[in-house]
Amino acid sequence: MADSENSKKIHMLERNYNTPAWKLFLIYDIFMMVIIIVNLVCLCLNAFLLSHFADWLFNEIHLPQLLSFYKTDLHPWVVKTESWFITFLICELLLRWFIAIIHKHHKRWFFFPFIHWYEVLAIIPYLRFLRLIRAVIIAYRLEELGFKVIPENWKKTALFYYRVVMEELSDRVVITVIDSIRHELDTSSSHKKIIHDLVDHHREMFAQTLAQVLQESLATELKNQQANITDNVGQIVSKAIADTPELTKLLRLIPIVGSTIEHQIQSIGQRLGENITQGLIDPFVAGNAKQPNASFELIAEKVSQMNIENQALEQLVESVVYESLESIRKQVKIKQWQLVLEKNDQAKEASIH
Template identity: 70%
Template sequence: MTEQKSSTQQNHPSIRYDTMGWKLFLIYDIFMMVIIIINLFCIVANAFLLSNFAAWLFDFIHLSQILSYYKEHLVPWVNLTESWFIIFLIVELGIRWFIAIIQKHHARWFFFPFVHWYEVLAIIPYLRFLRLIRAGVIAFRLQELGYIVIPPKLIKRFNFYYHLVMEELSDRVVITVLDGVKKELDTSSTHKQIIHDLVDHHRDMFAQTLADILQETLATELKAQQQVIADSVGDVVVKAIEDTPELTQLLKLIPIAGGMIESRLHAIGHRLGENVTIGLMQPFVTGSVQKPNSSYQLIAEKLSQLNINNQSLEQLVESVVYESLESMRKQVAVKQWQLELKKNDQLKE
C-alpha cells in the first residue's frame, strides 16, 4: 500500500499528502462513505421489514410481536433520521458548492451541480439509490490513493464481467450492422453503384499506394538485378550475332583479320546490349519511397482510372467486399472473455 501511495504522489506532485488539510479531507471522505452505506442499509432494511414477505416470515418464526414493535416505535425514528440525513446532504452540498465557487474549481460557478448531478438527484427520496454512486466515487478515489477499500480480486472479477457484458453488447451491435450491410448488398439493386462509389472514392489513395509499392519493391529489385539483366541481354545479343550465318560467312571472306573482327564484334554487341538495357531500366530505378519517380506515378494513375464496368472486375470487387465483411464477422464473433477465462483456468492448473 505504501508503494501505491508513493506512485500516486508521483502522479500528482502538486498535491501534498502530509498536510493537515489533506488528512481532514481524507477522514471526511471516509466518514461520508460510511454514513451513506449505513443510511442505504437502513433504508433497505426498513423496506424489507415493512413488506408482506417480512410479515409472513416473522409470523412463520413466531416473532410477529418484534415486527409489530419495530413498526410502532422504530419506523418513525427511521423516517425522521432519513429526513435529517436529507437536510444534512442539502447543507453539505451547498457548503461544497460555496467552497468550489471560492476556490474556482470549475470554469463557471453554476457548473458544480451538473458535475455532481448524481449527488443532487440523490437528495430526492425516490432516487436515493444514486447515493451509491457517490460512495463508489469515494471508494475509487481512496483506491487510487493506495487505501484498499475493495479487495483486488473483487475488482478484477468486476472488470472481467464488465468487459464481458460490454463485449457481448458491442459484438451484437457490430454483427447486426455487418449482417445488415450484407443483406443490403444481396437484396438491393443499387449495391453495384455503392461499390462503384467506394472504388471511385479511393482511386487517388489506390494510385498513391500502388506508386509507393512499385517504387519500394520493383525499383529496388530492378536496381539490385540491373547488372545481371544487362549481362543477360548482352549474352542474347552475342548469341544473335553468332546465329546470323550471313555475318559469319562475310567475316570469313576477310583474311587474317576476320577472326579478330568477329571477336571484337561479339564484345561490342555484348557491351551494346548492356548499355541499352541499363538505359531502358534507368527511368525505373530512380526515385524514392517518399517521392516515386514519374514512370511509376504514371502507371499507378492509369491503373487507378480503370473502368470497373466489367463483369469479371465487378465480381472481383464484390468478392473482396463480401469476404471482408465475413472476415470482420468472424473476428467479432471471437469471444475474448472466453479466451481470458481459459487462460486463467490454465494458470490455476
C-alpha cells in the same frame, strides 16, 4: 469533500499530506463514504425485512416474533433516521453550494446543482441508489491518492464485468450496422454506385500504395538480378550475331582478319546488349519506398484510373467488400471476455497442478 468543486484544492494539497486542510478533506471524504454505505445497507435490509419473502423466511425458521419486533420497534427508527439523513444531505448540499459560490469553483453560480445532479436526485426517496455514485467517486479519488479502499480483486472483477457489458453492447451495435450494410447492398439498386464511389474515393491512395509496392518488390528484385539480366542479354546478342550465316560468310571472305573481325563484332554486340539492358533497367531500380521512381508512379497512376465498368471487375470488387464485412463480423463475434475467462481458468489449473 467528495465532490468535484474540492478536487482542485485536494490536488493542490496532495503534495503535502501533513497539512491540516488535507487531513480535514480526507476525514470528511471517509466520513461521507461510510455514512452513505451504512445508510444504503440499512435501507436494503429494511426493504428485505418488510417484504413477503422475509415473512415466509422468518415463519420457516420459526422466528416470526423477531420480525414483528423489528416492524413495531425498529422500523419507525429507520424511517426517522432516513428523514434525518435526507435533511442532513440537503443542508450539506446547500452549504457546499454556498462555499462554491464564494470561492467561485464554477463559472456560473447556478452550475453547481447541474454538475452534482446525482446528489440532487439522490435526495428523492425513490432515487436513493444514486447516493452510491458519490461513495464510488470518493473511493475512486482515495484510490488515486494511494489509499487502498477497494480490494484489488474487487477492482479486477468490476473492471472485467464492465468490459463484458461494453463489449456486448458494442458488438451488438457493430453487427447490426454490418448486417444493415449487407442488406442495403443486397436489396438496393444503388449499391453499384456506392462501390464505385468507394473505389473512386481510394484511387489516389491505391496509386500511391501500388507505386510503393512496385518500388519495394519489383525494383529490389530487378536490382538484385540486374547483373544476371545484362549478362544474359549480352550473350543472347552475341549468339544472335554468331548464328547469322550471312554475316559469317561475308566476314570469312575477308582474308586473314575476317575471323578476328567476326569475334570483335560478337564482342561489341554482347557489350552493346549489356549496355542497352543496363540503361533500360536503371530507371526502374532508382528511387525508394517513400519516393518511388517516375516509371512506377506512372504505371500505378494508369492502373488506378482503370474503368471498373466491367462485370468481372465489379464482381471482384463486390466480393472484396462482402468478404471484408464478413471478416469484420466474425472478428466482432469473438467474445474477448470469454478468452480472458479461459486464460484465467487455465492459469488456475496450472497453479493447482
